[in-house]
Every structure is written in C-alpha cells, then in structure tokens.
Amino acid sequence: MALALAFLSIALMAISQLVFKAASLRLAASAPRLKPRGSFFAMISQPQVIMALGLNGCAAVCWLLALSQLDLSYAAPLLSLNYLLVPIGAFLLFREKVSRQRILAILVICSGVLICLFSSSSGG
Amino acid sequence: MKVSSNKTRGLLALAVSIVCCAASQLLLKSGMSAIGTLPALNNLPAYAVSLITPPIIGGLMLYAFGTALWLICLTKLDLSVAYPASAVQFLLIFAGAWYFFGEPVTNPRLAGAAVVIAGVLLLTLDRKPSTPSPTTLN
Numbered sequence: 593m594a595l596a597l598a599f600l601s602i603a604l605m606a607i608s609q610l611v612f613k614a615a616s617l618r619l620a621a622s623a624p625r626l627k628p629r630g631s632f633f634a635m636i637s638q639p640q641v642i643m644a645l646g647l648n649g650c651a652a653v654c655w656l657l658a659l660s661q662l663d664l665s666y667a668a669p670l671l672s673l674n675y676l677l678v679p680i681g682a683f684l685l686f687r688e689k690v691s692r693q694r695i696l697a698i699l700v701i702c703s704g705v706l707i708c709l710f711s712s713s714s715g716g
Numbered sequence: 717m718k719v720s721s722n723k724t725r726g727l728l729a730l731a732v733s734i735v736c737c738a739a740s741q742l743l744l745k746s747g748m749s750a751i752g753t754l755p756a757l758n759n760l761p762a763y764a765v766s767l768i769t770p771p772i773i774g775g776l777m778l779y780a781f782g783t784a785l786w787l788i789c790l791t792k793l794d795l796s797v798a799y800p801a802s803a804v805q806f807l808l809i810f811a812g813a814w815y816f817f818g819e820p821v822t823n824p825r826l827a828g829a830a831v832v833i834a835g836v837l838l839l840t841l842d843r844k845p846s847t848p849s850p851t852t853l854n
Contacts, residue, residue: 609799616790636784645783675803679796688794688847693838700835701800707828708806 594661598670601654606677608647610685615640617686665710672705726792727840729785730801736782738808740775742816747771794847801836 615638635641659667679698682688747769755762789798807829813819 609795612787613790613795616787619787620791632781632784635787636780641783641787675800678799682795682799686795686847688796690796691842693842694796697835697839697842698796698800700838701803701832702835704828704831704833704835705803705806707831708810708825709828711822711824711828 594658597654597658598662598667601651601658602670602673602677604647604651604654606674606681608644608651609674609678610681611640611644611647613682613686615644668709669706671709672702675702675705722792726789726798729789730793730798733782733785733789734802734805734808736778736785738805738812740778740782741809742812743771743775743778745813746816747775797839797842801839803832804836807832 618640619635619638655667675698679688679690679694683690750769750771751766755766757763786798810819810821810825810829814821
C-alpha cells in the first residue's frame with residue numbers, strides 16, 4: 593500500500609511536468625514574444641499551471657503518506673525514476689526528438705541522482 | 717542563429733529557476749524550523765496565521781517566481797532536456813543544507829553530484845537540433 597502511494601506520487605509528479613509543458617506550449621502559441629515582467633501573474637494563474645501545481649501538491653501529500661510507512665532509504669531512490677518518466681512522456685506526448693546523446697545524458701543524471709539519494713539516506 | 721539564442725535564453729531561465737526553487741526550499745525549511753511547535757491542525761486559522769512569517773512568505777514568493785521562470789524555460793527548451801537538467805536543484809539543496817543547516821556531506825554524495833553534473837553537461841552541450849518551436853506546430 594505504502595509502495596503504491598510512493599509510485600502514485602512519482603506518477604503524479606511526472607504528469608504535473610507534462611501539464612507544465614502543455615501550459616508552456618499554449619503560452620508560446622498565444623504570446624510568441626513573451627515579456628516576463630508584464631505577464632507574471634497572468635502566466636502563473638493559467639488553469640493548466642494551477643492544475644500542474646495542484647498535481648504537485650497531491651504528489652507531495654502521497655509522498656508524505658508513503659514515507660510515514662516506508663524507510664526514506666528505501667523510498668528516496670525511487671525519485672530518480674522521474675528523470676526517466678518525464679522524458680519518456682515528453683517523447684510520447686510532445687514528439688520531442690530524443691537524440692542518443694540525450695538518452696545517455698539522462699541515464700548518467702539518473703545514476704548520479706541514485707548515488708546521491710542512496711548515500712544521503714544511509715549516511716545522513 | 718535563432719535556435720541557438722533560444723537555447724541560450726532557455727538555459728538562462730532554467731538556471732535562474734533552479735536557483736530560485738532551491739533557495740525557496742531552504743527558506744521554507746528555515747521558516748518551518750523557526751516556528752518550532754505549530755498549533756494543532758484542527759485549529760486551522762491559528763495554524764494558518766502561524767505560517768505567516770517572513771521566511772515562509774519569501775520562500776513561497778520565490779517558488780512562484782521560479783515556477784514562472786520554469787514556464788518560460790519550457791517555451792524554449794524540450795521538456796526532455798529541461799527536466800533532467802533540473803536535477804542540479806538537488807545538488808543546490810544539498811549544498812545549502814550543508815552550508816546553512818550543517819547537514820553532513822558524504823563522499824558518495826559528492827561522487828553522485830559529480831555524476832549528475834557530468835550528465836547535465838552532456839545534456840546541455842548536445843548539438844543535435846531540438847524539437848521545432850511549438851509555434852510552428854500549431
């Protein structure tokens with residue numbers, strides 16, 4: 593159950609990033625020459641942005657619930673899954689061109705995050 | 717030329733967004749620690765009021781600013797580049813936790829940080845053209 597919550601949290605985090613990207617695509621389509629200062633609040637109050645932030649909030653709640661039953665050392669390395677899931681989602685949904693170098697770089701980043709999270713939970 | 721300048725701006729927005737988000741996490745952490753014991757959650761008004769402190773409000777504002785920059789960054793970069801590159805945020809939070817809160821830095825953590833940085837360099841120095849700008853798709 594706790595593990596399912598942890599995976600749910602990770603899925604929600606990944607989905608929230610895909611919703612963020614969808615929001616940015618809409619933003620780019622509506623205002624190609626964006627002036628960040630003028631449209632700051634308009635930008636972060638877009639429905640899709642609110643939705644993405646809401647998904648992020650749900651993900652955080654699920655994560656905290658999962659952590660109340662799981663060891664951090666067991667759960668934290670799961671977070672590195674996101675660095676795989678988000679690019680896969682971007683590839684499938686937004687047809688992003690993922691070069692070999694990009695795939696390699698993503699795998700390197702994943703392993704680095706894994707090393708960090710394994711060590712931080714056992715060492716600190 | 718346009719593509720590369722778009723990429724540069726995207727990376728700049730990404731970098732500032734990452735710094736803002738990491739700083740907001742550290743501010744929120746220090747704000748929450750400073751409060752000490754919170755009122756019970758069933759006393760919601762008192763709970764909410766006790767959260768109104770300069771570091772927490774500042775942290776939330778930085779988070780909003782970082783989110784806006786993240787959106788700008790995503791209008792210029794592929795999500796499959798920007799999101800993995802944002803792993804640097806982890807490292808900034810580790811560094812800040814060590815510097816401000818005295819949380820320990822272990823050798824494996826440093827090694828992991830080096831691997832992440834290598835991966836981010838590999839990712840951002842990729843010369844392969846990224847996906848065409850979304851305005852041409854619509």
